[in-house]
Amino acid sequence: MTITDSVRSALELDKVESHLHPHGSFDVAEHPVPTGREEIWRFTPLKRLKELHADAPLDGRNVALSTQVPEGATFEIVTGAEARELRGVSGWLPNVRFAARVMAEVPATLLLDVPRESEVTEPIVLDFDGTDPAVTSGGHVVLRFGAHSKAVVVLNHTGSAAVAAVCEVVVGDGADVTVVSIQDWADDAVHLSHQQARVGRDATYRHAAISFGGDVVRMDSNVTYDGPGGSAELLGLYFADAGQHIEHRIFADHTAPRTKSHAVYKGALQGEKAHTVWVGNVLIRKVAEGIETYEENRNLVLTDGCQADSIPNLEIETGEIEGAGHASATARFDDNQLFYLQSRGVSEAEAQRLVVHGFFNDLIRKVGVPSIEDRLLTTVEAELAKNVLKELPAEAGA
Amino acid sequence: MTTLEINDLHVSVETEDGPKEILKGVTLTIKAGETHAIMGPNGSGKSTLAYSIAGHPKYTVTSGSVTLDGEDVLEMSVDERARAGLFLAMQYPVEVPGVSVSNFLRTAKTAIDGQAPKLRTWVKDVNAALEQLNLDPSFGTRSVNEGFSGGEKKRHEIAQLELLDPKVAVLDETDSGLDIDALKVVSEGVNRFRGREGKGVLLITHYTRILRYIEPTYVHVFVDGKVAESGGPELAEELEANGYDRFLKVNA
Incomplete structure (x- = not known):
C-alpha cells in the first residue's frame, strides 16, 4: 500500500455520506427538531414522544435507580468536568437531536467500570424504575470494560416514565462483554434510547435488546470497531401488544478489517395497531476488508390489525469480504x-x-x-x- | 371393536379456477386387526384421502361421511380427531423450529391421554421407541423435523405412532424416499403397532415394496379419486408385475 492509499482510506472514514447515519455533532443547534419526514424518523409516532424528540425538559426526576454491582466492578455517578469528559467516550457523535441534548444538558453520568482483566461472574444489574409518566428526563450511561475483562450488564427498565437516554459502551481489546437492555415498561412509558458500542481489537460484544412494555420504545443499538478482529452479536426480542410502537434500529459500522457482526431480531405482534419497526443498517467501509456480517429479522404476526416493518440495509464499499447477507421475514402462523x-x-x-x-x-x-x-x-x-x-x-x- | 367407516366421500380443493373435486366417492371400512393398502398412481388422490381423514383445512368435504366407532369424524376439529384415536403419519412431516422432539412428544401424549404421562415410565418409553427406530437418544433435544434426513422424519413419525397409540393409523407414503434398511426399521415399527390389540391401519403407497414387510389384509387400487378395484394381497402382486396401466386405460 502506498502512502497516498493509506491517507485516502483514513480520510474515507469521515467521507461516507448516507441517509443511514446522518452527520454527527455535539452542537444541538445542528440538529433541528425532526418533523417525521426524515428517513430515520419516518416510522416513529412523534406525537406520542412527549416532546422528547424536540425540547422537552431533560432534568425531571422520574426514575429510581437501584444497582447490583458485584465484586470486580465499580459504579459511580459523576458530574461536572468528569461527566463532560465521558460524553462521546465511545467515539460517537450524536446524530439525533435527543442524543445531542442528552450529551449537552444532562449533568450526571452513570459510570460503570470493569477494570482490565477483571472477570465478573455475576451479572451487573442497573435497575431503572419509572415513577412518573408525566415527567420527562434524560440520562447518560457509560459502561467501560478494560482489556481482557469479562462481564454481563443488565439494564432493566420498568415502571412509568418518559426518558431519553444515551448509553455508551467501550469494550477494551480482547474483552468479552454482554449488555442486555430490557424494556419492560408500563403501558404509558416513552423511551428513546441510543446504545453505542466501540468494540476493541479481538473483543467480543454481545448486545441484547428486549422490549415488551411501553407506549413507544425506540432503541438504536450501534457498533463501531476500534481495531481488527472484533466481533459483535446484536440480538433483539420484542413483543408488541395493541397500540404499542416498538422500534429497533441497529447499525454495524465496520470501521476495521476482519471484524464480524451478526444480528438476529425476532418479534411477535398481537392486537389492534401493534406496530414494530426493525431497521438493520450495515456499512462495510473500504478499510474493512475480510469482514463477515449477517443480519436477520423475523416477525410473527399473531392477530389481525398489526403492522411489522422490516428494513435491512447493506452498504458495501469493499468487495474484499468474507461474507455479507441478510434475511427478513414477516409471517402469520x-x-x-x-x-x-x-x-x-x-x-x-x-x-x-x-x-x-x-x-x-x-x-x-x-x-x-x-x-x-x-x-x-x-x-x-x-x-x-x-x-x-x-x-x-x-x-x-x- | 374399532371401525373406521368412510362412505361415498367427496372432497374438493380450491384452485384458481374454482373448486376442483379430487375425491369422487370413496367407500372403505377399516376394522380392528385389518390393514388396508391403498395403491395408486401419482395424482389419484391418495394423499387427499389421508389429509381429509385427518382434517387438513385445505380440503373441503362436499358430501359423504367418515365415522370412527359411529362418531362423526367430519364434525371434529383436527385435534379432536387425534384424541378420538386417529393418527396420520405424514409424507412430508412439518418442521417446528425451536420445539424439541421430547417436548413435542410429551405435549402430544398429554393431549391425547388428557393427563401428563408419569415422568419416569415416559422417559423410558420414549427412549425405547427411539432406540427401536434406530434414533439416537439425543434426538429428543433436536427441533421437531428441523434438519432431519428424509429417513429420520419417517422414523420419527412411526415413533410417534407407537407412543401415541391411536386406534387407527393412516400412513401416507411412509415408504417413499427410504432406503431398504430404513424401510425395514419403519415396517417393523408398523408391525409392532399392528400386533397390539384392536388396531386398524390404512397404508397408502405408490410402490409394492413396503407390502413385502407389512402384509395387507386388503389391497385397493385407487384411480381418479375413488377405489377402482379391491382384492387381497394378490392384487398387489399383479400391480407389481403389470403396473397401473390396466386401470388407467379403463379410466381413459
Whole structure:
C-alpha cells in the first residue's frame, strides 16, 4: 500500500455520506427538531414522544435507580468536568437531536467500570424504575470494560416514565462483554434510547435488546470497531401488544478489517395497531476488508390489525469480504405447522403457544444469561396469555 | 371393536379456477386387526384421502361421511380427531423450529391421554421407541423435523405412532424416499403397532415394496379419486408385475 492509499482510506472514514447515519455533532443547534419526514424518523409516532424528540425538559426526576454491582466492578455517578469528559467516550457523535441534548444538558453520568482483566461472574444489574409518566428526563450511561475483562450488564427498565437516554459502551481489546437492555415498561412509558458500542481489537460484544412494555420504545443499538478482529452479536426480542410502537434500529459500522457482526431480531405482534419497526443498517467501509456480517429479522404476526416493518440495509464499499447477507421475514402462523401439531391431539391454542415459544427459544438461549432466560420465557408466556391462550382452559395452559 | 367407516366421500380443493373435486366417492371400512393398502398412481388422490381423514383445512368435504366407532369424524376439529384415536403419519412431516422432539412428544401424549404421562415410565418409553427406530437418544433435544434426513422424519413419525397409540393409523407414503434398511426399521415399527390389540391401519403407497414387510389384509387400487378395484394381497402382486396401466386405460 502506498502512502497516498493509506491517507485516502483514513480520510474515507469521515467521507461516507448516507441517509443511514446522518452527520454527527455535539452542537444541538445542528440538529433541528425532526418533523417525521426524515428517513430515520419516518416510522416513529412523534406525537406520542412527549416532546422528547424536540425540547422537552431533560432534568425531571422520574426514575429510581437501584444497582447490583458485584465484586470486580465499580459504579459511580459523576458530574461536572468528569461527566463532560465521558460524553462521546465511545467515539460517537450524536446524530439525533435527543442524543445531542442528552450529551449537552444532562449533568450526571452513570459510570460503570470493569477494570482490565477483571472477570465478573455475576451479572451487573442497573435497575431503572419509572415513577412518573408525566415527567420527562434524560440520562447518560457509560459502561467501560478494560482489556481482557469479562462481564454481563443488565439494564432493566420498568415502571412509568418518559426518558431519553444515551448509553455508551467501550469494550477494551480482547474483552468479552454482554449488555442486555430490557424494556419492560408500563403501558404509558416513552423511551428513546441510543446504545453505542466501540468494540476493541479481538473483543467480543454481545448486545441484547428486549422490549415488551411501553407506549413507544425506540432503541438504536450501534457498533463501531476500534481495531481488527472484533466481533459483535446484536440480538433483539420484542413483543408488541395493541397500540404499542416498538422500534429497533441497529447499525454495524465496520470501521476495521476482519471484524464480524451478526444480528438476529425476532418479534411477535398481537392486537389492534401493534406496530414494530426493525431497521438493520450495515456499512462495510473500504478499510474493512475480510469482514463477515449477517443480519436477520423475523416477525410473527399473531392477530389481525398489526403492522411489522422490516428494513435491512447493506452498504458495501469493499468487495474484499468474507461474507455479507441478510434475511427478513414477516409471517402469520404457518397453517401446516399448526395442522401437524393439532394432528397429534394438541389444541389450536396450545399449538400456537408451542410455535411462538419455538420461534423465540433459540434466541433466548443465545442471550446466554440464565437468570434472564427464565424471565424471558415467563414474559413470553404472559404475553401469550393476552391473546393466543385467552380461550384456553386453565389446565391445558399449565 | 374399532371401525373406521368412510362412505361415498367427496372432497374438493380450491384452485384458481374454482373448486376442483379430487375425491369422487370413496367407500372403505377399516376394522380392528385389518390393514388396508391403498395403491395408486401419482395424482389419484391418495394423499387427499389421508389429509381429509385427518382434517387438513385445505380440503373441503362436499358430501359423504367418515365415522370412527359411529362418531362423526367430519364434525371434529383436527385435534379432536387425534384424541378420538386417529393418527396420520405424514409424507412430508412439518418442521417446528425451536420445539424439541421430547417436548413435542410429551405435549402430544398429554393431549391425547388428557393427563401428563408419569415422568419416569415416559422417559423410558420414549427412549425405547427411539432406540427401536434406530434414533439416537439425543434426538429428543433436536427441533421437531428441523434438519432431519428424509429417513429420520419417517422414523420419527412411526415413533410417534407407537407412543401415541391411536386406534387407527393412516400412513401416507411412509415408504417413499427410504432406503431398504430404513424401510425395514419403519415396517417393523408398523408391525409392532399392528400386533397390539384392536388396531386398524390404512397404508397408502405408490410402490409394492413396503407390502413385502407389512402384509395387507386388503389391497385397493385407487384411480381418479375413488377405489377402482379391491382384492387381497394378490392384487398387489399383479400391480407389481403389470403396473397401473390396466386401470388407467379403463379410466381413459
